[in-house]
Amino acid sequence: MFRDGIRISDALRNTVVPINRLPPEILTDIFSMLRDELPVVAYFPARWPFKVYRTESLEPLLAVCRCWRDLVLGTPSLWNRFQAVHDRGSTKHFNRSFGSPVAIDIVSCYTRKMDAWCRQLEGQIRELHIHVKWNRGEEVPGSIFDFLLAFSAPELVHCKINFLNVPFPLSLWDSPSVPLFAGHGNKLRSLYLAGTPLLPANTFPLLTRFALCHAPYVYFEDNKPNWNLDDLVKFLSGSPRLEELYLCCITIQGRAPLSDNAHLPQSVKLHQLRYFAIDAYGEPAIIPAIRMVDSAIISPPSCHRFYTPIHPVESIPMLLGDRAYRRLRIDFSGRKLLQFADDQGSVSMCAPVRSESDWSQLHTLFQTSPVFEAIEELWLALGPTEYEIIRSLPPLFSWFPKVRGLSITLNPFFAPHQCLTLEYVLSPLHADTLMCPLLDTLCINLPGSVTSVDQLEYMLSARSRRHPVRRLVVGYDPRLDLPVLADVFAFERLVDELVIGEVMVPASLASDWLLDVHNAFDDERSAIKEGWPRWSENPM
Numbered sequence: 001m002f003r004d005g006i007r008i009s010d011a012l013r014n015t016v017v018p019i020n021r022l023p024p025e026i027l028t029d030i031f032s033m034l035r036d037e038l039p040v041v042a043y044f045p046a047r048w049p050f051k052v053y054r055t056e057s058l059e060p061l062l063a064v065c066r067c068w069r070d071l072v073l074g075t076p077s078l079w080n081r082f083q084a085v086h087d088r089g090s091t092k093h094f095n096r097s098f099g100s101p102v103a104i105d106i107v108s109c110y111t112r113k114m115d116a117w118c119r120q121l122e123g124q125i126r127e128l129h130i131h132v133k134w135n136r137g138e139e140v141p142g143s144i145f146d147f148l149l150a151f152s153a154p155e156l157v158h159c160k161i162n163f164l165n166v167p168f169p170l171s172l173w174d175s176p177s178v179p180l181f182a183g184h185g186n187k188l189r190s191l192y193l194a195g196t197p198l199l200p201a202n203t204f205p206l207l208t209r210f211a212l213c214h215a216p217y218v219y220f221e222d223n224k225p226n227w228n229l230d231d232l233v234k235f236l237s238g239s240p241r242l243e244e245l246y247l248c249c250i251t252i253q254g255r256a257p258l259s260d261n262a263h264l265p266q267s268v269k270l271h272q273l274r275y276f277a278i279d280a281y282g283e284p285a286i287i288p289a290i291r292m293v294d295s296a297i298i299s300p301p302s303c304h305r306f307y308t309p310i311h312p313v314e315s316i317p318m319l320l321g322d323r324a325y326r327r328l329r330i331d332f333s334g335r336k337l338l339q340f341a342d343d344q345g346s347v348s349m350c351a352p353v354r355s356e357s358d359w360s361q362l363h364t365l366f367q368t369s370p371v372f373e374a375i376e377e378l379w380l381a382l383g384p385t386e387y388e389i390i391r392s393l394p395p396l397f398s399w400f401p402k403v404r405g406l407s408i409t410l411n412p413f414f415a416p417h418q419c420l421t422l423e424y425v426l427s428p429l430h431a432d433t434l435m436c437p438l439l440d441t442l443c444i445n446l447p448g449s450v451t452s453v454d455q456l457e458y459m460l461s462a463r464s465r466r467h468p469v470r471r472l473v474v475g476y477d478p479r480l481d482l483p484v485l486a487d488v489f490a491f492e493r494l495v496d497e498l499v500i501g502e503v504m505v506p507a508s509l510a511s512d513w514l515l516d517v518h519n520a521f522d523d524e525r526s527a528i529k530e531g532w533p534r535w536s537e538n539p540m
Contacts, residue, residue, distance in 0.1 A: 014065055027068075028075050034058060038083055040105055040129045040160060044335070045277045045306045045348075045535035046211040046246040048192060050127060050158055052081045052105045055093070076100035081127075083107055084114055094121065101155065103127035110144045118147060122154070129160040153181035153188065160192035162213075176227035177201035177235065197226045203238035208272075210239065211246040228255040229296045233268045236297065244275040245297070252280050252289035266296070273299040275533065277306035287315055302344045304533035309352045313361040317369050320347055325371065328400070329379035329532060332386055333411055333510030339532060346533050356389050363390075366399040375400045376438075377527055381409035381511040387424070395428040397435040405441045405527025409511045412447035412477060422455040430462050439463075441471040441526045445503060445513050446488070448479030453487050460494040470496045471526055475503035475517050497523065 014020055019027075035053035042048035058078060062069045072078060073096060080097035083105040094117045102124045106114060110132050118125065132144055148161065179201040181188075188204045194213040212232075232255075236242065276299050280289045286308060299305070307319055316338075325340040325347075336351040353362055366372050378400055390396055397403070408425060428435045446453070460469055472495045474488055492498045501517035514520055514528070521530045 011066075014067055020067055024071055024075075027071060028078065031058065031061060031072060031075075032078060034061075035078070038105065042160075042192065042211065043194065043213045043246075043248045045279070046192065046213065046248055047209075047244060047275060047535060048160065048190075048211065050103070050129065050160075050190075052083050052103055052129075055079060055082060097121075097124070100124065101126040103129075103158075105129040105131070107131050108133055110147075115144075115147055118151070122151060124155065125153070126155055127158045128156060129158075129162075131160075131162045131164070133164045148180055149178070149182065151181050153185045155187060156181065156185060157187055158190040159185075159188060160190075161194070161196060162192070163195035175201075176231045199227050199231055199235050201235075205239065206241060207239040208241055209244040210236075210242060211244075211248065212250060213246070213248040215250055229292065230266075233266070233296050236268045236270065240270070241272055242270050243272050245270065245273060246275075246277045246279075247293065248277065248279045250278075250280060252292060253285070256292060267298055268296070269298045271300055273303050275304050275306075275535075277535070279306070279308045286310060287318055290319065300345075304346045305348070306535060307347065307349045309350045313352060313358055313365055316349070316365065317371050319349070320371050323371075324374040326374050327377040327379075327529070328372070328375050329511060331379065331381040331409075331509050331511045332383055333381045333409070333413075333506075334508040337509070341532065348533060348535065353386075356392070359386075359389050359393060363393050363399065372400070374402065376402055377405040377529065378403050379407040379409075379511045379514075379532075381411060381509070383411060384414050395435060397428050401436070402438060403436045403527075404438050405443075405529075406436065406439060407443040407511060407514055407528055408445075409505065409513065410445055410447050410450075411510045412449070412505050413507070413510075422450065422453065426455050426459045429459050434467075437467050439467065439469055441473070441523075441528045442469050443473040443475075443514050443517075443520070443528055445475040445505060446477060446480055446484070447505075448477035450477075450480060450484060453484060453491075457487070457491065457494070460491060464494055468495075471499070471523060472497070473499040473501075473514070473517055473520050473528070475501050475513050477504070478502050 034057040035055055036057065038052045038054055040048055040050045040052065055078070058072060061072050076097050076099060078096075079093050080100045081103040082093040082097075084093070085107050098121075102121055103126060104118070106129065108131065110130065118128075130144070153159075175198075177199040181202065183202060185202055185204055187206060189206055190209040191200070191204065191207060192209075192211040192213070193200075193215075194211075195215075197215060199212075215227075236245070276297070278290050278293050280286055280293075287310070290307060301323075310316055310319065320340060323342060325342050327339075327341040327346075329337070329339040329341075330351070331337045331339075332351070336353060337348060338351040339346060339348045341347075353359055380396070397406075410422075410425065429439070444456070460472070463469055472491060474491075476485060476488065488500060489498075499517060499519050501520070503513040503516045505513045515530060521528065
């Protein structure tokens with residue numbers, strides 16, 4: 001009786017505790033923030049924005065009080081997006097997610113118990129991500145193929161299938177395509193296939209995102225590949241709403257359309273396509289391979305495109321066509337990225353620039369090719385290695401005399417370095433050099449290692465008489481000394497508009513610091529605009 005009284009007393013006390021007066025929806029939101037995100041990785045540059053959660057941090061909540069325990073265990077949304085690595089750790093998620101939409105990321109192995117769970121939750125699975133590895137000498141996981149063929153996917157919306165060196169059953173090699181999900185999947189919107197030698201035979205009318213990566217190139221007895229561009233065009237024709245298409249590490253050579261396939265469509269027009277990536281890395285003749293794909297898959301002018309690294313550098317204009325690009329971003333902070341954009345679409349590529357000879361060819365290309373004559377907006381994020389290489393070349397700003405908007409990134413990961421000082425970077429912009437005479441907007445970040453902004457003040461003062469900078473945007477590191485920051489605020493007398501914001505330079509695309517400055521893009525007259533295409537940031 002005494003213990004019963006204690007329990008009653010505790011229960012009454014819990015009812016008046018302020019935090020227990022919160023609505024359960026708010027408590028659930030708070031609890032959900034304890035989970036660690038686990039992004040579902042993808043091959044660069046495919047955009048695969050899905051994620052699951054690690055839920056170990058929810059376990060201590062079960063021992064706080066009965067109210068919290070009942071709430072946590074009775075809320076499937078806290079448990080229904082999980083990573084299944086082994087049977088034991090996945091049991092609780094399958095049980096606690098029962099009756100709610102489920103997102104599963106199966107990693108490393110696909111066991112019989114996982115197979116039974118997936119079949120039991122067939123009507124609940126909204127997202128299914130499978131990463132199956134196979135090492136030589138192990139038993140081939142045949143159940144995974146049976147499941148993918150028989151799984152009717154009545155509620156499946158997003159699916160990723162990544163087979164690492166998994167040998168396919170010989171029974172599936174009769175044709176270049178195979179019907180997945182028992183021929184269904186009408187609600188599917190995203191599909192990612194990696195390491196699969198066959199194309200789906202399904203028609204996915206609602207599909208908006210499709211990625212095909214590392215498709216094995218297998219020959220039949222008559223020396224033909226397992227699928228060619230005709231087969232790919234036939235599949236894409238069944239997905240007219242496609243907005244994103246990624247062909248990553250795909251061998252194009254040998255997959256040319258067959259001349260005797262007159263009954264198949266020669267090309268497909270994807271009118272809603274917004275992102276299109278062709279990574280034909282390793283092709284002996286990259287330009288013909290890319291042109292072959294471009295002729296088979298036709299995208300609108302507003303599409304953002306990504307191409308594999310191109311060698312030699314002189315081949316770059318062949319991919320840009322005759323469009324006059326107004327914007328250029330050169331960001332070597334992570335992947336060496338070149339991005340060209342105009343008012344409609346853009347072209348991105350990993351820059352094939354590794355040596356002084358490559359930079360010299362690029363310099364000649366920018367100066368002589370009419371494609372780059374209209375560049376008015378330039379974003380630069382170079383490291384000390386690149387600055388040292390181009391030191392012997394004419395000033396970089398001389399390549400683009402029509403530039404009106406300039407964004408310069410001083411990467412703090414390399415600071416302090418003599419090639420990343422204000423004096424070195426800004427010296428070509430002094431008025432006596434006549435570099436960028438039309439410069440209207442200048443954006444620059446200041447790492448915490450900067451001890452003086454005299455060079456920036458000198459440059460602004462020197463240009464104020466003949467080629468003034470109208471708008472200055474400065475992003476400063478929170479570790480910047482206060483006297484230096486005070487000097488930055490004093491630049492208000494040298495420009496018509498001064499915008500200052502605290503920023504942290506990202507590790508991948510360093511030039512993106514500008515996106516974090518409040519009011520950086522509010523001026524309609526500014527020559528610096530936001531809106532660069534975003535590609536995958538979590539590559540495999």
